[in-house]
Amino acid sequence: MRQKIIALVDANAFFVSCEVVFNPALAGKPVVVLSGNDACVISRSPEAKAIGIKMQAMGSAVKRYIHSHGLTIFSTNPPLYRDLSRRVMQTLSHFCPSVEVYSVDEAFLDLTGFGERNLLDYGQQIRHTVKQWTGIPVSIGIAPTKTLAKIANHMAKARLSTEGVVDLTNEPRLDAVLSAVEVGDVWGIGRQTADKLQSRGIRTVLQLRQADPDWIRRKFNVITLRTLLELGGMSCLPVEKSADAQKGMMVTRCFGRPVTALAEMQEAVATHTTRLAEKLRQEGLATKMILVSMRTNRFTDIPQYEASRSVPLAAPTNSTDRLLPQALQATAALFRPGFQYYKAGVSASELIEVNQVQIGLFDDPTSAKSQRLMQAVDSIKQKLGTGSIKYAAVGLKQEWRTRLSYPSKRYTTCWEELPIAKA
DNA sequence: TCTGGGGTCCTAGGACCC
DNA sequence: TCTGGGGTCCTAGGACCC
Known part of the structure; x- marks a missing residue:
């Protein structure tokens, strides 16, 4: 070959x-x-x-x-x-x-x-x-x-x-090259695996390549085995021209300051859900399941809380007004007062392409209506900007929002901020 | 080692079935 | 009641990536 x-x-x-x-x-x-x-x-x-x-x-x-x-x-x-x-x-x-x-x-x-x-x-x-x-x-x-x-x-x-x-194709000194690379620095070997390899005497990429493949498979996993084989020149990971269908999609953000009230948490989750639905529509995808999550800051000594809940949906959808009530309900169920929340997120799993669920969607007449509403909302946002139209649930002041102190301009995606060439 | 946000893949283990 | 063996499916969580 x-x-x-x-x-x-x-x-x-x-x-x-x-x-x-x-x-x-x-x-x-x-x-x-x-x-x-x-x-x-x-x-x-x-x-x-x-x-x-x-x-x-x-x-x-x-x-x-x-x-x-x-x-x-x-x-x-x-x-x-x-x-x-x-x-x-x-x-x-x-x-x-x-x-x-x-x-x-x-x-x-x-x-x-x-x-x-x-x-x-x-x-x-x-x-x-x-x-x-x-x-x-x-x-x-x-x-x-x-x-x-x-x-x-x-x-x-x-x-x-x-x-x-x-x-490196036809590189005569490949062994020398590989012996100069630490095993933790190669693609596919993270810290856990690197520590484990090192504790068994494998410190360089050359040593990994020379290890016994069966032993690596038994003591580690198929990913480490694949890395070994790839280092030896056997291509196990082909170049995939067309990406497989996306499996999941998420929107998560840290808050600009700690959130302690359910009302604010719900604004944030509503905001992330709205954004998630927009992303789904842009990609022509719908979801059968959403997952709401929230947590406190792991890097501090304050009392910790972390929770998530997945919500299966009756029918695949990408409509904001279908997703919002589910997300807000899950938020209320998850929220525990007395904690300083640091981050919240909403993710969609079990994605399918909209054109594959179209028929099912139209079984329900309210769904067709909801779709038309979403199209209208999207086109208003496109014409007048992302802030031009909002769901009430996302709140007005949004004091919890992520803070950016050094923003750069939207040079390529906003007419008002296009760079100006000087002659 | 340290504080982001968005992903993928693999594996262990439980539920459930015969 | 204890108890066999084998299978599938699903999910949570780990590990890794940029």
Whole structure:
């Protein structure tokens, strides 16, 4: 069988890079993007890394670098990142018919059969085009399996300034490469498994590759076995061109301040439910089950409470007015007074495509009416903005809302905030 | 090790059945 | 009443990913 060739294209500090695209003066400067509620660092420029800012560092702690090191901070801006992500993926599809979008900032390309080309040159061509068309810098790792492509990609990132592309297909010194990677740093091996492997003397990726597959399967699990095989060049994880149907969808948020009253909790759950229903409709999906969850802050010493409840629905739906009463009822059942709540969420499981349930939906005449209402609500929001129309249940003041202190603009998704090019 | 939000997959164990 | 063996389905929770 012909050897597979898989490339992993991964954006460098993706969220930061998105912000820099619209603030070119920040290129080469320390920049970070914070998570929701500005809680922690989720993306950092190489310059921010160089001054000692770690991933997951607390947002409140990195503020001091603004004055001491000229750090620029942004709150997270998911719509902007999703939009630029889409453009990057579109660009990649010009170079390869088989692109698997693995995450917002990564894609696998199946380059099997491209071996006659110079893969390093092809990788450079991809990098330059993506940068030119979208402004986003990427690194590329090429190898016979996804797991090895991940390793190649990490190497490419480390050598960023020199090349940005690493090809491990036909690498004569592969053993040396693998012995330099700690077992916990490879894709698929997390902390638990890494600790267990290390306690049995397996410290490097090379040692894992050389371990007995049967023993690994018995003492660990199929995922660890698969990682072992992939390290040996056997491709177990194909590049999936069309993603399988999505299995679940959720909306969860931390509160901007502790919530103690049921009324506020219900506003929050109603808000998340409304958003969830919108997302379902956008994707053409309906759900048969929702799950409401709430919890206190695990990282404090205050009394703890965590609870969730799943609610099966009579018929699959994506109508806000069908989901809201169920979600609110579950909230009331779960809520215990006397706790300082930190986070709440609503998720949908058992998703199905709307066009597969259409007939069932129309069995119930009130459902057709509800669908028309949702269409009307969605189109009003699209024309007049997301705040233009609301369910009363979501509340007006929403003092519990997530706080974002360093918002960036909606450059690509809002006409009023489009960047202006100066001639 | 540490504070986000959104996902996937695997496994153990209980309910239930023959 | 104790008690066999084997199967399926479902769910909660763990582990991992970006």
